[in-house]
């Protein structure tokens with residue numbers, strides 16, 4: 001009698017555990033990345049046309065990924081990610097310190113602190129007028145939005161009414177809203193950024209003045225250029241807002257005049273800034 005073939009077990013074997021593919025280590029020297037591109041950008045990664053060529057961006061994406069929980073301050077995942085970033089940054093700092101230890105270049109913490117204070121004092125002295133203008137501008141923007149909070153709401157209601165009455169097409173109304181949203185985002189993005197960047201530009205100016213042996217493109221000029229771009233984008237956004245809300249021309253004019261004065265001041269203090277070539281951004285075509 002032929003032997004019966006062994007019956008297949010009906011029991012299901014446990015599914016093989018899928019191992020997540022190992023991510024390639026990010027290498028800042030990978031030629032795909034543009035070296036130093038993030039030194040003179042506006043940090044608006046969401047709108048950056050070079051995010052795919054930026055090591056900083058890739059690193060952030062690696063840490064935070066596309067999990068919204070990892071970007072949400074109220075979620076533990078966010079804090080776990082920050083802890084990881086801190087641990088990695090500390091490890092890389094320790095490594096650099098190890099390399100430097102014992103060399104003459106390594107200043108003591110006290111000396112570095114004193115130097116920083118000295119630079120800060122001088123920077124504030126030479127850039128007093130402009131940094132004050134920048135700080136005042138940031139406050140003026142807050143005040144304007146606090147006072148005119150109703151404006152966008154009323155604008156939306158007006159548009160609704162005009163669409164219903166057939167006086168404005170839906171497409172035009174949508175375009176108008178996108179324009180308004182864009183202007184507000186631009187103004188808000190650069191509101192404090194201008195002050196912060198200007199502070200760095202003046203600090204770099206002091207450092208460069210005290211170390212004239214450092215040749216080549218100057219950080220002060222690159223940083224001032226980013227500041228000028230931010231001011232000009234803000235001016236453009238305010239001008240569009242002025243066209244949208246002609247009844248608020250006076251209050252916006254005040255802001256425009258203030259910002260323009262700041263722009264002229266930065267141009268005068270950093271006459272070579274506009275010629276500075278930023279990696280990536282000024283190398284197109």
Ligand code: SF4
Nearest residue numbers: 041044045048051054
């Ligand atoms: S270069 Fe672009 S992507 Fe990179 S940090 Fe700056 S804004 Fe973000």
